[in-house]
Amino acid sequence: MRNITVSVDDDTYRQSRIRAAELDTSVSALVRSFLERLVRDRSGGSGARGPDAETEGERRGRLLDEVFEDICATRSGFRAGDNLSREALHDRHAVR
Structure with missing residues (x-):
């Protein structure tokens, strides 16, 4: 494994230290x-598909x-309070 040095401002x-601790x-x-x-996400630029290129589904x-x-990782998960009510879920005017 190689080491690298990165310079960032103090804030x-x-x-980043705080966020890392939270995680x-x-x-x-x-x-x-x-x-x-x-x-891993590098597209290759030319659009040509090589043998290791992933499909859209992948x-x-x-x-x-x-x-x-x-x-x-954030341990937040899903909470019941985050769920929409049945009325809000099927409100077609809200998505327009």
Whole structure:
């Protein structure tokens, strides 16, 4: 594993330490996760599909998995109070 040095302003550093603590991880782990996603999500630019290119369905599945991982990582989950009422759920005027 290689080490890298990153310079950030004091407020960004402080906020990242706080956020990492909330997620029960380290700033290094957050940066590593970000860089891994950056490399994994690289589109290649030309639009040509290579042997390792993911399909649209695979991409959507991966994104869905990432959302669930983020929900579990923050330990927030879903709360019953977040659910819409039946009337709000079927209110067609609200979505226009």
